Amino acid sequence: MSWLDRFRAGHGQARVGPVSVDHAPRLAEIHAGAFARPWSTEDFERFLLDRAIRADGLFLGRERDPAGFAVSRTVLDEAEVLSVALARPARGRGHSGTLLAYHIQALAHAGIARIHLEVEDGNLPALALYRRFGFVQSGVRPGYYARPDGTRATAMSMTRILSGSDPGFPSGPAR
Ligand SMILES: CC(C)(COP(=O)(O)OP(=O)(O)OC[C@H]1O[C@@H](n2cnc3c(N)ncnc32)[C@H](O)[C@@H]1OP(=O)(O)O)[C@@H](O)C(=O)NCCC(=O)NCCS
Secondary structure, eight states: OOHHHHHHHTTTTEEEEEOOGGGHHHHHHHHHTTOSSOOOHHHHHHHHTOTTEEEEEEEETTOSSOSEEEEEEEETTEEEEEEEEEOGGGTTSSHHHHHHHHHHHHHHHTTOOEEEEEEETTOHHHHHHHHHTTOEEEEEEEEEEEOTTSOEEEEEEEEEEOOTTOOSSOSSOOO
């Protein structure tokens, strides 16, 4: 049994797996419910056809449409997490950890050694999630994000190093 199969088997009603262009409208819908500057269906179609992009979806129960996604761009042995989001009803149930664990494992499996991301400094659920997965602050970018009200928010740059023996999961007990 591969690590992917073991992972799927261990996570009962929540499955994680790659998404395709067919999922682009749903991914745009989730993105619009999560961010002030939404990506369109066409944006997602472009990403999903780009071989440098790794995109995984979270699927609940027997649903064929994802309830969340993680999208990263890879360059050589580095990756940047471009976006992670769950539909609102799927939040607060630990699914973000299931999604991110799979996504990081898939990146590690593809030979990625270092993962970067940016997150708004007041986004407490996202910061807690990334810290739990071993991301550490690598910089601060004041005024990086434009808010809908015209003000600007600070971004934290975070990095996670993956070593050859590192499975990508957080060091604490599985949730
Ligand atoms: C970020 C996101 C994916 C997290 O998913 P979630 O289901 O809401 O979060 P979870 O319930 O799994 O909790 C994640 C962590 O945040 C913590 N947390 C949740 N709400 C919190 C709050 N209001 N304050 C502090 N910590 C909080 C949880 O305790 C958990 O911590 P742990 O990993 O140490 O156990 C989700 O909130 C989302 O889609 N947000 C909108 C998009 C976004 O901001 N994406 C990230 C930026 S790219």
